[in-house]
Amino acid sequence: MDKTAYFHFFGNLNDFLPSSQKAIVVFHSFSGTPAVKDAIEALGVPHPEVDVILVNGKPEDFYYLLQLNDTVSVYPAGLYNVHFAAYSRQATLPVWNKFILDVHLGKLVKSLRLLGFDTLYRTDYDDKTIVQLSVMEERIILTRDVGLLKHKAVLWGYWLRSQHPEKQLAEVLAYFHLLPVIQPFTRCLVCNGTLSLVPKESILEKLLPKTKRYFQEFHQCQSCGRVFWKGSHYERMEAFVEKLKQAN
Incomplete structure (x- = not known):
């Protein structure tokens, strides 16, 4: 009965x-x-x-x-x-700033990495792989798929309410209390490797003429070798984060 x-x-x-x-x-x-x-x-x-x-x-x-x-x-x-x-x-979360994202959150990935958060993402990850990596590497799953979070083995995860990348970022920063621990320009936007400040002279051959002329500070990924500088994308993110800090 x-x-x-x-x-x-x-x-x-x-x-x-x-x-x-x-x-x-x-x-x-x-x-x-x-x-x-x-x-x-x-x-x-x-x-x-x-x-x-x-x-x-x-x-x-x-x-x-x-x-x-x-x-x-x-x-x-x-x-x-x-x-x-x-x-x-x-x-019981082992960390609050180490993530793995599903295939639908590609734009959020770059924002989290830009702010210094260890963020794993690949377009060929299926649900089983995401769950396995989450458990093995103690990563929090971020997803728009409620069903993914219901997998029995999943320990930590969060369902993004918004479909808009900026609102998604604001959600993650607020839910996991990450604003105080932001470390911009410490992660590669492409491969998630760590960045190091490098002398301009050491990477001149990788730079376009205008970049050489207008920028003096450069960071290089220790994993893939890509070079980054604080261009317009960084400035927009900096302004966005400052707005979030003032709102909190």
């Missing part, structure tokens, strides 16, 4: 719910004793975005077995009572 439990999702976890279920108690019918993680995902919320779970007012992990008439409160990062901080899943 089917049983019923009662779920209440808080904050931006409501983004995953149909409009008729947002910010209200959701009735969930089930049989047997499923793990609360399975019930949460059956209702549409991917487990990597869940931070704290309270069942009948007490903290529980994903493996709690759901019982008849349980009341389950599910919180995203930053929206739980301070007394439950010890049960925060987000606090």
Whole structure:
């Protein structure tokens, strides 16, 4: 016979719910004793975005077995009572600034690298590869595909709400509190290698005439050898980041 439990999702976890279920108690019918993680995902919320779970007012992990008439409160990062901080899943993140992105986020990749964040991306990565690399290299998955975050092996991830690259960047910087740790011009925009400041004389043969004339500071990738300078793209990003800092 089917049983019923009662779920209440808080904050931006409501983004995953149909409009008729947002910010209200959701009735969930089930049989047997499923793990609360399975019930949460059956209702549409991917487990990597869940931070704290309270069942009948007490903290529980994903493996709690759901019982008849349980009341389950599910919180995203930053929206739980301070007394439950010890049960925060987000606090177990190995790092907050090491990412792997799916194929749909190519424009976001360059922005994250420009700001100094270790960002893995290739257009030929399938979901299985992304999940494996995320686990092996302790990387946070950024994606527009909710289904990717529901893979059982995924430990850390975030679903981008916006489809606009600048808004996506603002989301990531805000969600992972990255503004204080930005280090521009330390990552290659193309291969993700590390950049080093190099004398202009050492890379003259790689520069176009106008670049030689108007720029004096250059950085070179230690992996692929590409040369970068602070042109208009960097100036636009610098202005964008400054705007974000003022807004926070």
